[in-house]
Amino acid sequence: MDRISQASPAFRRTNRALFFGGFSCFALLYSVQPLMPLLAHRFGLSPAQSSLSLSVSTGALAVSLLGSSIVSDRIGRKGLMTAALFVAALMTLLCAIARDYPQLLAARALLGIALGGMPAIAMAYLSEEIEPQSLGLSMGLYISGSAFGGMLGRVVTSTLSDFFSWRVALGAIGVAGIYAAFEFWRSLPPSRHFKPTQGGWADMAAGLRRHFADDGLPWLFLLAFLLMGCFVSAYNFIGFRLLGAPFSLRQGLVGGISFLYLLGIFSSVWAGRLADRLGRRKVLWATMSAMLAGLLLTLADNLLAIVAGMALFTFSFFASHSMTSSWVGRRARAPQALASALYLFFYYLGSSAVGWLCGVLWARGGWGAVVTLQAVCLGGGLLVALRLRNLAPVEAALSARTA
Structure with a gap:
């Protein structure tokens, strides 16, 4: 059977479903980010401790991704992704009624475990079902849904917490997540090119060796760690900066900076099209150079300069992420779901590790210390991106090895 073409109704249904899936995944995952100052005040936490409400989820998600890829290779893609979205939405509702911070962290950890059945499987589904020449666009649309979910989740929770409470805010996001899961299940076409396997941990180990032996995939995994670590850390602590002197903004206004995620909706699609035409390398x-430039601009003590810097930073991040994630999908060989899981394992591991470390640095040196660490990470990532410019296409690499 032919893969889904850009002109077909199935292409539109697939992109609609994956838009809802990306929206829900990121809205549920990052809805607590603007609430960190409120959680710190409510439960008597330091900024580093309050950042655990996100880091515990992304860390659990990173670990869950690898096991989910094995399950998905056995039972299929759609059912596992649908279940992941429904369970994560229910866990968000439990967060809204948590009696103390340990209970909230437990529910957030379970949310992360559940969402392990969504991001990597979605990337594998698209790589299997979408024609190669349209994969960049389709992956870009999926990531734009993620950007929209990340933006709306933050804005909704920030606004509702300003007028009501953080509990009402999380409850609203949980209800929205249930609806998004239903729309995902209703819209996504069944897999036509999925071939179930009976592989277990031994096959996973063989797959790990295969992917890490590739000339390009380990570098793409490293980029995922650095890109996401910097991006999440910036949004974790920009709220603390803007709530404090000399800006002293209200919670609702600080949450409004998440509207910059709208730039990611356009940049991910734009980058996907550009990568399909010119090549990711x-x-x-x-785009990574522009991300670094935007980050450095936020060091200014002018609010407009900070917003402009975060705008450029956000636009460039989603463009870079769109290209690297679709590059993994194009380059990886079987097991593809594992390759996607590895990319996202390092992606969310970076979110947890760099995000937590930036919390420690914030307590010691404020925003300047946070930006310094992020700049070092992005500088290293830029060197990796320049190295990838000389990477041979996978077909050429395979031919050289078998010659």
Whole structure:
């Protein structure tokens, strides 16, 4: 059977479903981010401790991704992704009624475990079902849904917490997540190119060796760690900066900076199209350079300069992420779900590790210390992106090894 083409109704249904899936996944995962100052005040926490409400979820998600890829290779894609979205939405509702911070962290950890059945499986589904020449666009649309979910989740929780409470805010996001899971289940076409396997941990170990032996995939995994670590850390602590002197903004206004995620909706699709036309190796280093420039601009003590810097930073992150994630899908060989899981394992591991470390640095040196660590990470990532410009296509690499 032919893969789904860009002109077909199935292409539109697939992109609609994956838009809802990406929206729900990121809205549920990052809804607590603007609430960190409120959680710190409510439960008597330090900024680093309050950041655990996100880091515990992303860390659990990173670990869950690898096991979910094995389950998905056995039972299929759609059912596992649908269950992941429904369970994560229910866990968010439990967070809204948590009696103390340990209970909230437990529910957030379970949320992360549940969501392990969504991101990598979605990337594998698209790589299997979408025609190669349209994969960049489709992956970009999926990531734009993620960007929209990340933006709306933050804005809704920030606004509702300003007028009501953080509990009402999380409850509203949980209800929205249940609806998104239903729309995902209703819209996504069944897999036509999925071939179930009976592989277990031994096959997973063989797959790990295969993917890490590739000339390009380990570098793409490293980029995932650095990109997401910097991105999440910036949004974790920009709220603390803007709530404090000299800006002293209200919670609702600080949450409004998440509207910059709208830039990611456009940049991910734009980058996907550009990568399909020019090649990822020619564009990635430029978008990462722009990301670093935006980050450095936030060091200014002018609010407009900070917003402009975060805008450029956000636009460039989603463009870079769109290219690297679709590059993994194009380059990886079987087991593809594992390759996607590895990419996202390092992606969310970066979120947890760098996010927590930036919390420690915030307590010692404020925003300047946070930006310094992020700049070091992005500088290293830029060197990796420049190295990938000389990477041979996977077909050429395979031919050289078998010659």
